[in-house]
Amino acid sequence: MTIRQDIHNSEIPALCRSCEARHRGVCGALTTDQLVELSRHTTKRKVDPGTVLVSDADTIDSYANVLAGVVKLTKTLPDGRQQIVGLQFAPDFIGRPFKHESSITAEAATPVRVCAFPKKSLDRMIELSPELGHRLHVQALNELDEARDWMLTLGRKTAAERVASFLHLIARHSDPEKELGGEVSFDLPLTRADIADFLGLTIETVSRQLTKLRKDGLIAVENNRHITVFDVARLERRANV
Amino acid sequence: MTIRQDIHNSEIPALCRSCEARHRGVCGALTTDQLVELSRHTTKRKVDPGTVLVSDADTIDSYANVLAGVVKLTKTLPDGRQQIVGLQFAPDFIGRPFKHESSITAEAATPVRVCAFPKKSLDRMIELSPELGHRLHVQALNELDEARDWMLTLGRKTAAERVASFLHLIARHSDPEKELGGEVSFDLPLTRADIADFLGLTIETVSRQLTKLRKDGLIAVENNRHITVFDVARLERRANV
DNA sequence: CGCAGAGTTGATAGTCTTCAAATAGAGTGG
DNA sequence: CCACTCTATTTGAAGACTATCAACTCTGCG
Numbered sequence: 372m373t374i375r376q377d378i379h380n381s382e383i384p385a386l387c388r389s390c391e392a393r394h395r396g397v398c399g400a401l402t403t404d405q406l407v408e409l410s411r412h413t414t415k416r417k418v419d420p421g422t423v424l425v426s427d428a429d430t431i432d433s434y435a436n437v438l439a440g441v442v443k444l445t446k447t448l449p450d451g452r453q454q455i456v457g458l459q460f461a462p463d464f465i466g467r468p469f470k471h472e473s474s475i476t477a478e479a480a481t482p483v484r485v486c487a488f489p490k491k492s493l494d495r496m497i498e499l500s501p502e503l504g505h506r507l508h509v510q511a512l513n514e515l516d517e518a519r520d521w522m523l524t525l526g527r528k529t530a531a532e533r534v535a536s537f538l539h540l541i542a543r544h545s546d547p548e549k550e551l552g553g554e555v556s557f558d559l560p561l562t563r564a565d566i567a568d569f570l571g572l573t574i575e576t577v578s579r580q581l582t583k584l585r586k587d588g589l590i591a592v593e594n595n596r597h598i599t600v601f602d603v604a605r606l607e608r609r610a611n612v
Numbered sequence: 613m614t615i616r617q618d619i620h621n622s623e624i625p626a627l628c629r630s631c632e633a634r635h636r637g638v639c640g641a642l643t644t645d646q647l648v649e650l651s652r653h654t655t656k657r658k659v660d661p662g663t664v665l666v667s668d669a670d671t672i673d674s675y676a677n678v679l680a681g682v683v684k685l686t687k688t689l690p691d692g693r694q695q696i697v698g699l700q701f702a703p704d705f706i707g708r709p710f711k712h713e714s715s716i717t718a719e720a721a722t723p724v725r726v727c728a729f730p731k732k733s734l735d736r737m738i739e740l741s742p743e744l745g746h747r748l749h750v751q752a753l754n755e756l757d758e759a760r761d762w763m764l765t766l767g768r769k770t771a772a773e774r775v776a777s778f779l780h781l782i783a784r785h786s787d788p789e790k791e792l793g794g795e796v797s798f799d800l801p802l803t804r805a806d807i808a809d810f811l812g813l814t815i816e817t818v819s820r821q822l823t824k825l826r827k828d829g830l831i832a833v834e835n836n837r838h839i840t841v842f843d844v845a846r847l848e849r850r851a852n853v
Numbered sequence: 854c855g856c857a858g859a860g861t862t863g864a865t866a867g868t869c870t871t872c873a874a875a876t877a878g879a880g881t882g883g
Numbered sequence: 884c885c886a887c888t889c890t891a892t893t894t895g896a897a898g899a900c901t902a903t904c905a906a907c908t909c910t911g912c913g
Contacts, residue, residue: 446764448852454767456760467757469750474757501742508749509710511756516708516715518759519697523687525766526695526812530869563892571767571871585905594878596890611689706910771901804860819861835910836860 384410392436392486396462397510400503405496409612413488416475418479424465425477425485441560442481445476455569456521457514458560460544464510466490468497481560503521525571528611533570534580535610538590542600556599563595585607625651633677633727638704638751641744646737654729659720659833665706665728666718672693673731675707681724685716686809696810697762698800701785705730705751709738722801739753766812769852774811778830783841789799797840804836825850 382403383393387410390399398406414439420425424430424442438457444457456475459465465477465485497504523534545557559566563574570577584590589606591599600606623644624634628651634640639647656679659665665683666672672747679702685698697716700706704720706726738745765777786798800807804815811818830847832840841847 446758446760448764448768450852452768454764456763467753469753475760501745504742504745504749508745508752511749511752512708512710515752517760518756518763519687519716520760521687522697522763522766523689523695525763526809527689527693568767574892575871575894576869579869582893592708611691815860816862816903817901820901823861 382407384413386410386415387590388484388487390436390462391438392462394462396436397464397503397506398436400500401458401496401604402500405515408475409488409496413486415486417482417484419574420479420481420483422479422483423476424479424483424485425473425475427473427476430471431467431473434464434490434493435485435487436461437461438484438486440479440481442477442483442485443480443561443565443569445478446474447476453568454571455565457518458540458569464507466493468494468507474560478567480563489583517518518551530570530572530576531580531583531609532611534566534577534584535606537566537570538598538600538610539603539606539610539612541598542603542606553603554599554601555603556597559596559598602604614797618852623648625654626829627651627654627656627727631677631727632679633701633703633705635703637677638705638744638747639677641741641747642737643741643758646741650692650729650737653733655728656725656727658723658725661720661722661724663720663724663725665719665726666714666716668714668717670714672708672714673735674728675705675731676726676728678702678704678706679725679727681722683718683724683726684721684802684810685718687716694809695812697755697807698759699781699810705748707734707829709735709748721806741821758816771811771813771817772824772850773852774813775807775825776847777853778807778811779796779839779841780844780847780853781845782785783847795842796838796844800837800839827834 377415381519384407387393387398387406390396390398398409401409424435427446441459442463443455444459445453445455458480459477467473470611493503497507524533528536541557541559542555545555546595549555561569563577566572567577569576581590581592585592589601589609591601593599625648628634628639629648631637631639634647641652642650665676668687680702682720683700683706684696685700686694686696688694690849699721700718708714709848734744738748765774769777782798783796783799786796790796802810804818807813808815808818820833822833826833832842834840
């Protein structure tokens with residue numbers, strides 16, 4: 372890993388120093404001056420699970436970066452049935468450029484730290500910095516790839532495969548550096564209800580499939596939330612990736 | 613609607629005159645000179661249903677615009693189960709910028725006319741024209757919105773709702789100008805098998821749901837492919853949009 | 854006219870949901 | 884520190900929806 376070496380390090384806003392979004396996230400596209408400008412209107416927030424960051428009811432007037440924790444993006448039918456359509460991890464960007472209303476709700480799934488700034492400020496910078504526009508474009512395309520991957524899961528996989536796919540997804544994000552060789556363990560960022568909403572299943576089915584994986588010796592579960600996958604390759608086979 | 617007025621109209625490549633992509637599509641971002649440059653390497657093709665335009669096996673070296681017809685984007689599991697993850701209508705853009713391999717297959721669902729050009733040519737122009745990058749960005753975000761809409765359908769809707777949602781989707785595209793007030797009729801661009809792959813169902817279930825809609829007096833079906841929706845609002849209610 | 858592929862219909866089976874109840878964890882106040 | 888409560892999760896039994904298998908019909912076409 373290379374540490375970014377800035378010429379005038381002292382000028383970088385205190386808010387932005389040691390922020391992951393400045394390296395792998397969208398802020399990496401900004402010059403020090405632009406960072407200073409943006410940080411003038413920026414607030415770092417720490418929010419509890421369940422906090423709604425963006426509602427599909429509102430018009431959006433701010434963007435945010437996820438600094439820590441997991442944010443779930445959801446859609447809801449008139450009668451209340453809900454589907455999680457995406458998970459955002461650090462240092463993902465939250466927002467829908469070039470539109471004023473959101474068609475989805477963004478809600479903290481775990482304790483989350485976000486860095487929020489006014490839509491207008493960033494919109495202005497997009498026009499000035501092609502690199503920033505490019506980064507947002509790339510993130511949009513990655514999210515599109517992920518969404519389509521998940522469409523395959525929702526449309527064609529069995530309950531057992533879906534749960535295995537989910538564990539595999541979380542395992543990949545738990546330690547992106549690691550090779551995912553044999554054993555991996557992590558805390559689930561979602562409740563059973565959230566997992567069900569992500570997989571298009573019920574909590575009972577999710578629970579049953581987890582017990583099945585446990586009884587088949589593929590995973591261990593402690594305190595409901597902590598999972599150990601003994602052999603990622605074997606899990607992948609179950610997930611039909 | 614404003615008709616784009618070009619200064620040197622005579623210079624517009626013959627290939628591009630009267631092309632919809634020059635107005636609503638990505639080519640609208642290009643200057644006449646850029647159009648000339650791009651059209652030098654461009655080929656207009658007419659292909660039959662089933663023709664594979666992009667394969668997830670290959671590396672991509674070309675992009676395309678859909679000029680007429682419908683292209684389906686699919687993903688397939690190792691054991692052959694398939695899911696349609698998107699439908700592209702004219703003047704949609706086909707391709708995945710900033711990546712060399714495709715994770716999806718693009719295949720003509722109907723007779724299709726496309727305009728294909730080398731990846732390199734367009735990639736170079738993206739760097740030169742921020743407007744082009746912007747249009748591609750917007751299309752990516754729209755596709756992302758559509759993908760997430762469909763995730764809700766796949767994850768949470770019943771078979772009856774899915775089929776109604778599908779008809780509603782096609783009705784919307786059949787005549788984008790029209791207000792979709794009462795009665796609409798159109799030809800289905802997909803076979804029952806394709807519809808099933810789009811909805812995450814089997815062909816039998818799709819067929820049964822169509823018969824149900826017919827018997828309930830919401831639609832009429834002629835020659836299997838031609839559909840008349842008597843009351844779009846009533847269909848919407850069935851779709852739970 | 855008959856053949857082939859697409860689509861429909863019927864009977865049955867399986868998977869997942871629904872409803873109900875039991876258990877386990879986490880937080881609270883005595 | 885423990886009883887108590889509230890919620891999350893697990894487990895069980897029954898039912899619903901969709902898939903599967905099979906036969907039949909329709910449409911387009913040589």
